[in-house]
Amino acid sequence: MDEVVVVRPGEFTIKRGATRAEMEKLLLKAAREAAEECGGAKFEKEPGRIYARGDTQCLKKALARVFGVKSVSPAYVMKFEGVADIAREAARLWVGLAAGRRFAVRVHRVGNHPFTSRDVAAAVGSALVAAGARVDLENPEVEFFVEVRGDRAYFYTEVVEGPGGLPLGSEGKVLALVSGGIDSPVAAWLLMRRGAHVDVLHCNLGGTVALRHTLEVIKRLLAWSYGYNARVIIGDCSPVAKALRSGVREELWNIAFKRALYRIGAEVAKTVRAAALVTGESLGQVSSQTLQALAAAEMGVGIPILRPLIGMDKDEITKLAQRIGTYEISAKTPEYCAVFSRRPKKWATREEIEEIDFALHDAVAEVASNVKVVRKWQLAEFIKTLSPPEDIEVETPPEGAVVVDLRDEESYRKWHLPGAVRADFDEVLSLVDKLGRDKTYVFYCYSGGLSLDVAESLRKLGIKAYSLRLRRGT
Ligand SMILES: Nc1ncnc2c1ncn2[C@@H]1O[C@H](COP(=O)(O)OP(=O)(O)OP(=O)(O)O)[C@@H](O)[C@H]1O
Incomplete structure (x- = not known):
């Protein structure tokens, strides 16, 4: 009997040939990095499964954070000769847990065997009933899983849900505009989940305290970026704030700032070779997130802008942020902002957009050419070095x-x-x-x-x- 963590890859297993092989390679790369948090692991692969051996409880949590993983189970594994071996081992493992409770045995079988899944369930079930437990397939208090694959049987009671999606790196690169608020880290995470390498751009308008907060949020987000040493790109956006306050009418500040962000993003995306920008906008959430405002702000920006939250409600976004682990810090990030107008316009004409571009052109170029790039692995150290003047x-x-x-x-x-x-x-x-x-x-x-x-x-x-x-x- 041996302990192992069973990792079930998600939807990409329906892919074939080279695509699938590439995705498996990426998943394994990410899983290895995740396992480093647990002192490493030994991995083994077979079609449709990955097995990890090491610190089981730690691996269970770490591997359930790898994109492309549907679920994870800490399990016992044994080589068997026949159904009787499986039933004996199940009884040895589970009699204590089953005693006096309603239980169900769920069996999954892969390979050629002289018995069926039902035979296994019946044998395991009667061994547990003999120990005083009661079968209840509809409404069990405890579920026992047996997975029979070739000459091995896996026994487990726990199925931990993974994030699903596709392995990181299977879908190119994007640049996420992240503010430190609740929404944008969620948007970035959703793109990671679909397999994109995500670099992050933050435009700093506040001081060191706010920047530290935002970078802590980003650090938590990038804790999911197993297998990719993501870039965190920090722009000092005070030139934009200054240009905006002196050259743009206050009612247009929100749209203008958004446009400046997109423009800076488009420039930075060229240098990191990102194919699209990602933002945390959700339709109608605030006045600068009306369709007209979004359309005006992105007019002619020249790079696709992906908005994975566009149709989501705030409470759905909040729940995801909690799951990702960014919510608590995001909710506390000070939103000091020099560029939010009290009476914002919800749309802008082409002429107004041209005025904005004229007023912000130099500032955008200045910010984009003076960004600081920090890699994921250096981020914690970098945060420690930040202090106010x-x-x-x-x-x-x-x-x-x-x-x-x-x-x-x-x-x-x-x-x-x-x-x-x-x-x-x-x-x-x-x-x-x-x-x-x-x-x-x-x-x-x-x-x-x-x-x-x-x-x-x-x-x-x-x-x-x-x-x-x-x-x-x-
Ligand atoms: N300082 C910033 N640096 C980088 N990106 C930003 C910044 N401020 C806003 N953004 C981007 O623009 C989007 C819209 O910003 P806005 O403030 O209108 O929305 P929000 O719903 O408050 O977003 P968030 O909760 O992410 O702050 C954000 O989701 C984010 O992608």
Whole structure:
């Protein structure tokens, strides 16, 4: 008796010849990388199955995250001579588990044998009934699976669902635009699941705190990218924010930013040889995701834009994000944004798109040619190196600075620094526009994270800004 993890490949097993052989090779490559998380494994292959030997419990989880895998079962395997051997072994393994419960035996048989699946089920069933269990095929409390393949029998009780889809790398490469929010990592994951190698582009508008958050989300997403050392491409998008705020009417900012993202994406896609962009847009979710807005933003961009979430509801997307493991961090990513207008237009004319292109042309080129590329395997180390500019934190407000309290109203009412005004983080830019961009600003919040980020992003727009480190007791 030997322990093994049975891996069942998904839909690509219906393919034939070279395509199938290539897909099996890719699946095995990804499975080997996944198994490294468990100290490695020994793999064996036969038509329609892969077997992995190693740390069974760990492999069960890791291999159930490999694209192209339909399901995984930790199993015992034995060589047998006849049905009696199978029934004896089943009884030895399962009597304790079956005792006093309603059970069903499910048998799957591949190969030529002098017995049928029913014969096996009957023999195993009676061995367990003899031990005090009761057969109930309709509504069992426990299911016992026996898979007979050639001269071996596999015994298991657990079937862990894999992601399905196609092995990573079987369907070319795409570039996913990922924001750190809930939706775009899900969109990227869905393309991975269909076999595409996915590189990720993030356009950073906030400060280091927000960037770290987003990269943590991306790290979780890429934990699924077994077999491909994906690229994370980070653009500092402050030139776009600046150009947009100075050269585009506010009602068009959302469409214009989207267009800038697509344009930057199209440029970066050329360098990484991606055949399409992927975004997390879902029809009608926000005002820039109307059909007209999407059509206007992508007019003449020159690369296909794939939107796998377009017909999905938010709760479906959220459930997937939870399964992928990105939801928790995504939900907490600060969405500080310098380019969201308060009264967004839901469409744009061709002339308006031309105006946008004219205003953003140089900024798009600047961002696209200054991106930073980090590989999946270096990402964790890279995140550790990120820290905000040294002089951004101060102990006391600089002389003459406008002091802004970013906490909620109740906290502000109870206590605030003398002379401080209160603002939510998404009101900061309007406040700065109102009070003057030439003034110095200093922000404080609860923990110092948000104020750092707000100050850093304002600096990127050319505004003098600091984050105040509150002393204990204040
Ligand atoms: N800063 C960014 N960097 C890269 N891509 C982005 C960025 N912001 C938005 N995107 C892309 O544009 C899409 C639409 O963005 P928008 O903010 O309208 O949608 P969203 O539904 O909030 O998406 P998400 O939840 O992914 O942030 C995103 O799904 C993502 O693909």
